[in-house]
Amino acid sequence: MTKPERPRLVVGVSGASGVTYGLRVLDACRELSVESHLIFSKAAALTLAQETSLSIAQAQARADVIHKVGDVGASVASGSFPTLGMIIAPCSVRTMSEIATGVTSSLLTRAADVTLKERRPLVLMVRETPLHLGHLRTMVRLAEMGAIIAPPLPAFYAKPATLDEMVDQAVGRALDLFGLSWRPVKRWGQDVGPLTGDA
Numbered sequence: 001m002t003k004p005e006r007p008r009l010v011v012g013v014s015g016a017s018g019v020t021y022g023l024r025v026l027d028a029c030r031e032l033s034v035e036s037h038l039i040f041s042k043a044a045a046l047t048l049a050q051e052t053s054l055s056i057a058q059a060q061a062r063a064d065v066i067h068k069v070g071d072v073g074a075s076v077a078s079g080s081f082p083t084l085g086m087i088i089a090p091c092s093v094r095t096m097s098e099i100a101t102g103v104t105s106s107l108l109t110r111a112a113d114v115t116l117k118e119r120r121p122l123v124l125m126v127r128e129t130p131l132h133l134g135h136l137r138t139m140v141r142l143a144e145m146g147a148i149i150a151p152p153l154p155a156f157y158a159k160p161a162t163l164d165e166m167v168d169q170a171v172g173r174a175l176d177l178f179g180l181s182w183r184p185v186k187r188w189g190q191d192v193g194p195l196t197g198d199a
Contacts (some may be wrong), residue, residue, distance in 0.1 A: 008036075014039055015092050015095075019047045093135060096138060122147045126139070168182075
């Protein structure tokens with residue numbers, strides 16, 4: 001297989017609260033010289049307006065390539081298009097449920113399905129709480145299919161001073177799952193916590 005000049009990452013943004021996670025993934029990709037392929041759901045556009053002062057155009061400008069959510073014939077809908085994998089940040093319960101069934105109705109979930117069938121990392125930053133049994137069973141099913149469930153939880157050991165630092169830590173740890181090391185991440189035993197094993 002011919003490798004692209006730059007590594008590619010598919011970035012999905014669903015309508016769950018926390019659109020800033022997806023935006024920061026796009027920023028990180030740019031800093032890491034990773035080609036980002038953005039799929040923005042219709043519901044994500046509503047969340048963007050609710051949670052930020054950005055327009056859709058401003059959000060999309062952070063990506064290298066933009067795919068319309070209805071374009072099921074896009075490059076990222078095919079396993080022959082090489083990528084590092086896909087992250088959905090944030091991932092709604094509806095989106096994860098659709099992926100779990102394999103009955104995909106948009107490019108967002110089709111690209112996720114392709115990622116799974118090609119045995120590439122699919123990271124789902126699921127944003128929901130509390131979780132009922134149906135949610136939990138769906139997550140188990142996705143994990144059995146090969147997806148990685150990575151809720152964006154705060155890492156208090158990193159001693160975040162701002163909300164932005166909390167977001168960046170969660171995004172950076174998710175990017176670790178693709179072998180991408182992003183500068184803002186504070187790592188235990190290096191930046192924080194014990195530096196040696198001495199008692």
